[in-house]
Every structure is written in structure tokens, then in C-alpha cells.
Amino acid sequence: MAAAMAMSNAVLCEPKDFPVLKNDTFLRAARGQQTQHVPVWCMRQAGRYLPEFKEYRAGKDFFDTCRSPEACCELTLQPLRRFDFDASIIFSDILVVPQAMGLEVQMVPGKGPTFPDPLKDPEDLQRLKTEVDVKKELDYVFKAITLTRHKIEGKVPLIGFTGAPWTLMAYMIEGGGSKTQSKAKAWLYRHPAASHMLLKRLTDVVVDYLLGQAAAGAQALQVFDSNAGFLGPQEFKEFSLPYLRDIARRVKDRLKETGQDLPMIVFAKDAHYALEDLSQSYYEVVSLDWTIDPRSARERTGGSVSLQGNMDPCALYAPKERISEVVQKMLEGFGTQRYVANLGHGLYPDMDPAAVGAFVDAVHQHSRRMNGDGGDKLQ
Numbered sequence: 001m002a003a004a005m006a007m008s009n010a011v012l013c014e015p016k017d018f019p020v021l022k023n024d025t026f027l028r029a030a031r032g033q034q035t036q037h038v039p040v041w042c043m044r045q046a047g048r049y050l051p052e053f054k055e056y057r058a059g060k061d062f063f064d065t066c067r068s069p070e071a072c073c074e075l076t077l078q079p080l081r082r083f084d085f086d087a088s089i090i091f092s093d094i095l096v097v098p099q100a101m102g103l104e105v106q107m108v109p110g111k112g113p114t115f116p117d118p119l120k121d122p123e124d125l126q127r128l129k130t131e132v133d134v135k136k137e138l139d140y141v142f143k144a145i146t147l148t149r150h151k152i153e154g155k156v157p158l159i160g161f162t163g164a165p166w167t168l169m170a171y172m173i174e175g176g177g178s179k180t181q182s183k184a185k186a187w188l189y190r191h192p193a194a195s196h197m198l199l200k201r202l203t204d205v206v207v208d209y210l211l212g213q214a215a216a217g218a219q220a221l222q223v224f225d226s227n228a229g230f231l232g233p234q235e236f237k238e239f240s241l242p243y244l245r246d247i248a249r250r251v252k253d254r255l256k257e258t259g260q261d262l263p264m265i266v267f268a269k270d271a272h273y274a275l276e277d278l279s280q281s282y283y284e285v286v287s288l289d290w291t292i293d294p295r296s297a298r299e300r301t302g303g304s305v306s307l308q309g310n311m312d313p314c315a316l317y318a319p320k321e322r323i324s325e326v327v328q329k330m331l332e333g334f335g336t337q338r339y340v341a342n343l344g345h346g347l348y349p350d351m352d353p354a355a356v357g358a359f360v361d362a363v364h365q366h367s368r369r370m371n372g373d374g375g376d377k378l379q
């Protein structure tokens with residue numbers, strides 16, 4: 001029996017003959033095509049707010065879990081069993097990239113990701129691998145994506161992701177989460193050339209990593225620049241934006257050669273000052289945090305991209321009726337086309353799964369009604 005299961009997973013782990021996609025609403029909205037309802041998913045939809053997630057993860061090391069394709073597949077599928085999400089995101093973490101480059105990262109319960117030996121000075125760049133064999137180092141993520149794409153049975157598309165170079169650099173220097181990012185920012189002002197060298201090396205790895213995810217079966221790719229807001233407009237323009245653009249351009253050029261066309265999403269949290277630039281950076285979708293007004297985001301991006309976001313995650317602490325009102329306002333602001341509903345950042349562990357269900361249902365119900373019940377008008 002076990003042998004038969006191992007066998008069937010081995011067969012499933014070929015990135016071909018994937019089940020036919022039944023719900024393409026998210027991909028359509030991302031590409032700017034018309035949809036009958038607004039698609040919705042949540043950042044951190046696989047997470048500790050779900051009792052089944054906590055139960056499955058209990059007693060297991062976080063990065064061991066990330067290295068198990070079966071575990072990643074199960075954790076990715078869990079939220080889809082509860083909620084009517086229009087997309088899934090592979091369970092993994094942005095910090096697998098610094099690990100692949102040779103830095104140790106541990107997940108310390110109650111503290112979060114921790115680098116025992118972070119980068120302190122530019123000389124420390126020598127500790128990073130000069131050549132990173134992404135296929136070898138991150139093959140476990142590619143296997144997880146292929147397995148999940150099969151097991152999802154075409155229900156919804158599977159999103160792959162990476163951290164952006166600046167966000168990854170910040171973790172590698174800070175050694176974990178930080179309130180100020182002052183050590184990482186000190187590099188930008190004190191060691192600009194070394195900073196660019198590190199950002200360039202991260203960009204090269206991220207490009208290979210995203211291409212590997214696409215080859216493994218990811219149907220869209222999101223780049224998380226979660227630490228963008230720590231930079232001012234000038235520093236963002238110098239140390240983040242060029243790398244975000246380079247990633248999208250290089251990934252798209254290479255995908256074109258293989259005949260693939262995956263929508264790409266950029267999420268630069270709190271970088272509202274860069275919205276115009278982000279909308280002209282080769283990404284199909286710009287994902288927004290909750291500090292941006294939907295109408296002004298539409299005006300500033302001028303219809304050139306689809307938008308994703310941006311409900312304040314804390315609105316999920318409200319009663320169901322209030323969540324529905326907040327969603328309605330958000331949809332009125334963004335409109336129902338070229339739009340993917342999401343939160344402005346990830347779900348928190350103390351959130352009530354029922355509130356997530358109320359959010360998803362409100363997005364579907366309000367948008368169908370606003371579209372005239374999703375009748376035949378939209379083709």
C-alpha cells in the first residue's frame with residue numbers, strides 16, 4: 001500500500017499531464033480579461049488560523065515541513081477544503097532562497113525566522129555560494145509545486161512565489177524580523193556598491209527560482225517585497241525597483257522562449273509612493289496594502305495593470321455584516337474588473353476561520369450582483 005502510494009506520487013511528480021483547470025477567474029482577472037465575479041484569495045491562507053494547519057504542523061520543524069513535498073501539498077490544499085478561494089499559493093517560505101545561497105536559517109518557535117550567523121560586513125558576501133544550482137538546492141519546492149498542481153485537480157490555479165531582492169537582503173543582514181531594518185539600511189548608505197552586488201546576486205537566483213517554479217507547474221508568480229515600506233522613494237528607486245523590473249523582464253523573456261505565459265504579481269508593501277513606477281514594471285498585477293485608497297490606486301495606475309488587495313486584515317475581527325460592508329466599499333472603489341480581492345497583508349494566527357469564509361462569500365456575492373448577477377453580459 002505504502003509502496004503503491006510512493007509510486008503514485010512519483011508518477012504525479014512529473015510536471016506534465018496536469019488536470020484541466022476548472023476555475024480560471026483569477027488568471028482572467030490577472031490578465032485583464034472580463035470575469036463574472038471578482039476572484040479572491042488571501043495571503044497566508046495556509047496558516048496558523050486553521051486548526052488543521054496547527055495539528056498537521058505540530059512537533060515538526062518549519063523548514064523540514066517546507067522540504068517535504070507531501071506536507072507542502074497538504075498544507076496548500078487545507079484552506080481550499082474550507083473556503084471557495086479562486087487561487088491557491090504553494091506552502092513554502094521566502095527564506096528558502098538565502099538557505100540555497102548558503103546561509104543557515106532556523107525557525108525558532110515564538111520568535112520567527114532566525115539567522116544564527118547573518119551578514120555583518122561586505123566581506124561576509126564571500127560566505128555566499130558563488131554559483132547557486134537552484135535546480136538542486138530548491139528542487140524540493142519544485143517537487144511540491146508539481147505534486148500540488150496534480151492533487152489540486154484543476155480546482156483553482158496554483159501561485160508560486162519568491163521574496164524580492166531587497167526584502168531577502170534585509171533578512172540576511174538583520175538575521176530575522178526587525179522593527180527598523182536599521183542594520184540592512186545601514187548597508188545601503190554605507191556600502192552601496194556591496195549592497196548592489198548582493199541585490200544583483202539575489203536577483204539572479206530569484207530569476208532561476210521563478211523559472212523553475214513555472215517549469216514545475218506554477219500558474220502565476222508573486223514577488224513579495226514585504227520590507228519595501230522601510231525604504232523612502234529615493235532608496236526604493238535605487239535599491240528595489242530596478243531589481244523588481246529586471247526579475248519580471250528576464251522571467252517573461254525566458255518564458256516566451258518556452259511558449260509559457262504566466263501572470264506576475266508584485267507586492268511592495270507600504271510603497272505607495274512607487275505605485276506609478278510599479279504599474280510600469282512588466283508585472284500584470286500590482287498588489288496593494290490597505291493604506292492605499294482603491295479609487296486613487298486606479299487613477300494612479302491608469303488601467304495599465306490589474307490590482308490586487310487590499311482589505312485591512314484587521315477588518316476580519318469585525319462581525320460578519322461589517323465585513324460584508326467593508327468588502328462592498330472596497331469593490332465599489334476598485335470596480336469588479338481587472339481586480340483580484342485579497343487582504344492588504346497576511347492573515348494573523350488569531351483570526352477566526354469563519355471570518356475568512358465571510359470575506360470570500362461577500363466578495364463573490366457583491367461582485368456577482370454588481371455585474372448583474374453574472375448573467376450573459378460578460379463573456
Ligand SMILES: Cc1c2[nH]c(c1CCC(=O)O)Cc1[nH]c(c(CCC(=O)O)c1C)Cc1[nH]c(c(CCC(=O)O)c1C)Cc1[nH]c(c(CCC(=O)O)c1C)C2
Nearest residue numbers: 043044045046047062090091092093094112177224226346
Ligand atoms: C505559515 C508560515 C509561513 N511562514 C511562516 C509561517 C508561520 C510559522 C508556522 O506556521 O510554523 C514563518 C515566517 N516566515 C516569515 C515570517 C515573518 C518574520 C518577520 O518578519 O518577523 C514568519 C513569521 C518570512 C516571510 N515569509 C513570507 C513572507 C512574505 C509575505 C509576508 O510579508 O508575510 C515573509 C516576510 C512568505 C510566506 N510564508 C509562508 C507562505 C505560504 C503560506 C500562504 O501564504 O498561504 C508565504 C507566501 C508560510
